[in-house]
Amino acid sequence: MTTVPGSALGLDAEPLAGYIGATITGVDLRENLDDVVIAEIRQALHQYKVIFFRDQQIGHAEQVAFARRFGKVTPAHPHEENPPEGFPEILPIDSRRYEQNLGRKRTSYDNSWHTDVTALVNPPAASILRSDILPPYGGDTTWTNLVAAYENLPKELRDFADTLDIKHQFNTQATAGSQRERKVAEANLAAYHPAVRVHPVTGERALFVSPGFTRGPREIRGFSPTQSERILALLWEEATRTEYTVRFRWQPGSVAFWDNRATSHLAVSDAGHLGHERVLYRVTLEGDIPRGVDGRESELVSGQPFYGS
Structure with a gap:
């Protein structure tokens, strides 16, 4: 067990992998935590990129209050029409809904690497996910550290990536004529983001690629679809190298809190085919408009920014 640097209260953090991830102990998320504890959790989030809490007995109200x-x-x-009653901030990650909306059994809507909702011009700053119904085994989630991925690129490749702008948009993956397909078409979210973004708090540079939101014709500004495909494939391979990742096994009472500006994640699709149900609940924090290393901002192509309250 280690202590978060600068921690006044000695917040305990157990690192889980060499580049990313730590379990935080000694915190009860049901409580009205004081500002010092909140500041230490925020510091741990920036340091480890994703932090985990175990054995938390919280529901929708406590999750939203903590966020x-x-x-x-x-x-x-942006596409959710049926959040839990009384909690418009809560997104169910529910295998039962995916079977209904997508016409096939799966434990997560998106089983590819992605950073949450990067089709928005202001993607969420962070996400908080808590477990509810879990399969007896399988259904893990993996995160990767996009700062480490960028920092370990050869300088020439870093310099090249610094100049790129990538188009992010939704691909429905939904049954034709379904509510999901209609909502995606109505929102029509698309944005150009710099391939490298500067974190607004830490100043770190992160490789900002999200395969889940660049399906269909690949598009990097100034390059053909074929060229874009090959460049993105290289960047994705670097971003998801095993040494930059941490894999988390969900248990009852588990909560994951990740910095959406410095990570991508992957829901491991190894439980749905067994007929197991998996239900988790997510909330997201309003994000800023990403900036590249030269200060250029992401550009809205279509749709609207996504604001919180």
Whole structure:
């Protein structure tokens, strides 16, 4: 067990991998935590990129209240029409809904590497996910450290990536004529983001690629679809190298809190085919408009920014 640097209260953090991830202990998320504890959790988040809490007995109200200590909480999702009653901020990650909306059994909507909702011009700053119904085994989630991925690129490749702008948009993956397909078309979210973004708090540079939001014709500004495909494939391979990742096994009472500006994640698709159900609940914090290393901002292509309250 280690102590978060600069921690006044000695917040305990157990690192889980060499580049990313730590379990935080000694915190009860049901409590109204004081500002010092919140500041230490925020510091741990910036240091480890994703932090985990175990054995937490919280529901929707406590999850939303905890999230509000770190910023404005957004509505559940730009495409969500049926959040839990009374909790418009909560997005169910529910295998039962995916079977209904997508026509096939799966434990997560998006089983590819992605950073949350990067089709927005202001993607969420962070996400908080808590477990509810879990399979007896399988259904883990993996995160990767996009800062480490960038910092370990050869300088020539870093310099090249610094100049790129990538188009992010939604691909429905939904049944034709379904509510999901209609919502995606109505929102029509798309944005150009710098391939390398500067973190607004830490100043770190992160490789900002999100395969889940660049399906279909690949598009890097100034390059053909074929060229874009090959460049992105190289960047994705670097971003998801095993040494930059941490894999988390969900248990009852588990909560994950990740910096969406410095990570991508992957829901491991190894439980749905067994018929197991998996239900988790997510909230997201309002994000800023990403900036590249030269100060250029992401550009809105279509849709609207996503604000919290």
